[in-house]
Structures are given as C-alpha cells and as structure tokens.
Amino acid sequence: MQRERYAVPYPRRRVARSIARMAGRLVLPIAFRIHVSGTHNFPKTGPLLVVGNHVAVMEAVLMAVYT
DSSP states (O other), X not given: OXXXXXXXXXXXXXXXXXXXXXXXXXXXXXXXXXXXXXXXGSOSSSOOOOOOOOSOXXXXXXXXXXX
C-alpha cells in the first residue's frame, strides 16, 4: 500500500495554534473556574483521542486549549 501525499503538510498552522493555545491558557482561568482532571492518563508520546460528553458549548474550546 502506498502512502498518500498531501498538498498541505501536517500539522497545519502550528504557530497559530500554539499562540491561540497560550492565549487561552492565560485568559480562560481569569474568566472561569477551571479544573482539569485525568491528565495523568494522557500518553507522553503517540496519538490521543479526546472525546467530550457535551456538558457545555465551552467544552470544545477547553479541549483544544488544554490537551
């Protein structure tokens, strides 16, 4: 089986995502009381699948910022 070549290399927009993540980590704790649990279950390397349970709309933002 051949590997597909993508027109845009992955990961995309690495710098923009890093800046957004840092800004979120600065602003979100000021606006909300945030408690992140279970981070000890995250692998140090390799893939990770994070699934939300739809508690709030803010969930997607928090998952993007804190993973």
